[in-house]
Amino acid sequence: MKLKSLLALAVTSVSLSVAVAQTMSNEDIAERIKPVGKVNIAGAASASAAAAGPRSGEEIYKAACTACHAVGVLGAPKTQIAADWQPRLDEKGFDQVWKNAVNGINAMPAMGACGDCNDDDIKSAIEYMIEGI
Template identity: 35%
Template sequence: MGNKPQDGQNPDKIFMANFSKVMGGLGVIFVICIVAAGLFASGDIRDDEGQTALMKERLAPIGKVVTDPEMLVQASAETETSREPYTGAQVVERVCGACHNAGVLDAPKSGDNAAWAQRFDEKGLDTLVKHSIEGYNAMPARGGDSSLSDDEVRDAVKALLEDADVSI
């Protein structure tokens, strides 16, 4: 390090000598780290049942991929949590209002009598409910909440129509 080639010295030999010193120093540091880790280690966690259980829990898969439609229905039924059904107003507040309050992507705004009356007159309640359940244009099925039942969606459509003073 800092050695300059003198007359008659090969620069490659100087480089290799310096490189060997650096690698030797790193090797010594590596050995010191390994010895220190051995001294400070708390033991093998594989010997402790509690640590083994924690390790297995952390390494367990977080989910699984299901491609069989029958298994998909069964898996979704197993993961559904039971809850009290939402009222139409609750569904509008929790789900539908995200788009209908602001008119996102041309969604009819809550309380807009002209927009809701036109849709109701042209399509009727059953078609509006069908579109709400299956999705229509930019609106996702069930407003994006797949946990909503058909009855909850129907009640939400009725609540939106009532909010716009459309007589059903």
């Protein structure tokens, strides 16, 4: 008897689900099953960033670097302060400073805080930060 009751309940449930689905419009169904979020992968260029074209070093700096480099968080060299940058540049050279920014160093993660930057973007941001020194 229990098996017949469960089977009857299952058939009724499926019938009701089909009836509800048939009364929903395609737009209602699309809204009901749409994704609840998006996944962003650090370092992967977003389509909107690529469509916007190249950004200047200043734009990249303002979007991703300023939080740490404006005030020197955890020893980050401050923007356009020769005393912070010159020892690094003299000791390591620009290419090594750039590689450190791309790969991460000390508290700075790889690519800094820029989730949609490429190596050239990081280079432009560094060039902006050392401009005039």
